[in-house]
Amino acid sequence: MYQQFYGFNKIPFSSTSEPHFFFDSASHREACAAIKYGIGQRKGIILVTGEVGTGKTTLCKKVIEDLDKNVKISLILNPFFTDSQLLQAIVEDFGIHTEKKTKLDLVKALNHFLIQLHSTGGNAVLIIDEAQHLSARQLEQVRLLSNLETSEEKLLQLVLMGQPELTEKLNQYKLRQIRQRIFVKYQLSPLAETEVEKYMTLRLKNAGKDDFDIKSACYKIIYEFSGGVPRLINMLCDRALLMGYARGQNRWDENILKDSIKEIL
Ligand SMILES: Nc1ncnc2c1ncn2[C@@H]1O[C@H](COP(=O)(O)OP(=O)(O)O)[C@@H](O)[C@H]1O
Ligand SMILES: [Mg+2]
Structure with missing residues (x-):
């Protein structure tokens, strides 16, 4: 639904396990x-x-x-x-x-x-x-x-x-x-903190976007929420994409992630 808004050719943070999204942690x-x-x-x-x-x-x-x-x-x-x-x-x-x-x-x-x-x-x-x-x-x-x-x-x-x-x-x-x-x-093990950004970048790239604008402070928030567990990273990122779409905002900052976490918890 939000794919067109962002220019993705597939959902970047889906909950299924597709090997073509494999990240070599x-x-x-x-x-x-x-x-x-x-x-x-x-x-x-x-x-x-x-x-x-x-x-x-x-x-x-x-x-x-x-x-x-x-x-x-x-x-x-x-x-x-x-x-x-x-x-x-x-x-x-x-x-x-x-x-x-x-x-x-x-x-x-x-x-x-x-x-x-x-x-x-x-x-x-x-x-x-x-x-x-x-x-x-x-x-x-x-x-x-x-x-x-x-x-x-x-x-x-x-x-x-x-x-x-x-x-x-x-x-x-x-x-x-x-x-x-x-x-x-x-x-x-879950992903290390240093792997979270790389994991997300790979997923976004596989979905057709290598210039998605994410403020660097976001990664820490994502790691703290997820503990590096890929399924939780996907859940949060998918929610944030949906929220950004609803708000007409195509870049991520601390607020959008914090608000998404509030919606999940
Ligand atoms: N190494 C990985 N590379 C890419 N995506 C991953 C990786 N590990 C987990 N995921 C993603 O995280 C989610 C949960 O993975 P899954 O294999 O279903 O976990 P589990 O079977 O341990 O519950 C899926 O959406 C999956 O695509
Ligand atoms: Mg499983």
């Missing part, structure tokens, strides 16, 4: 490298945690974009499934076709697929976002899937992404087997 870069290393090493489970809005889903999509084409991926974004639905979703997402859908059939089909893939030099990755929603039983189920191995390598690499409570969940005694199998662990 220090933490995102490290997380990306850690995940790719873990996948390449084929040695166990990769665990990435981060607070709400820090960019976990965005990171999943970015990793998938970056991975080699001979790596087959199953991405489970919202694991609100029963145990057998979860298995079915994983198998389907790998593009494996099975006539019968009992648990045993699904596991067999998956094993067959993984062995075939391995024999041609391929690799397979199961990425589960929002993994804090998995029950202990489901976590155990995916551990068993990722347990399949040759003498040295795992056939299925498992990436668990989730909010910090995922770590607490994994600390339960009954989940010690999965915990012991974690090979790479990374905690995603």
Whole structure:
């Protein structure tokens, strides 16, 4: 709605996670490298945690974009499934076709697929976002899937992404087997204060504007409000754009940001 007023060709601070808006923050870069290393090493489970809005889903999509084409991926974004639905979703997402859908059939089909893939030099990755929603039983189920191995390598690499409570969940005694199998662990951080301006500049540029007029004092206000969490930065910036549009003001100063924060809180 305000796009024309400012001259954007898309919404610069939307709440969706599009990889073409990806900003390579220090933490995102490290997380990306850690995940790719873990996948390449084929040695166990990769665990990435981060607070709400820090960019976990965005990171999943970015990793998938970056991975080699001979790596087959199953991405489970919202694991609100029963145990057998979860298995079915994983198998389907790998593009494996099975006539019968009992648990045993699904596991067999998956094993067959993984062995075939391995024999041609391929690799397979199961990425589960929002993994804090998995029950202990489901976590155990995916551990068993990722347990399949040759003498040295795992056939299925498992990436668990989730909010910090995922770590607490994994600390339960009954989940010690999965915990012991974690090979790479990374905690995603919000943006540093110095990254906020760069993050915003990139988003504005991607939306078609590299001369948006922002008073430098604004960045501190944005950082203080958001703590560097990208989702909160987007929320505030989108609100400020809307307010500027309503006021017929196409540059940002302290007032417009402070007023936008008042509207949000
Ligand atoms: N590295 C990043 N580069 C660009 N945008 C990001 C980045 N990290 C997060 N975002 C943006 O912040 C918002 C929240 O990110 P999201 O991946 O949904 O977080 P989470 O899954 O951790 O809750 C989305 O709008 C997303 O586009
Ligand atoms: Mg998410």
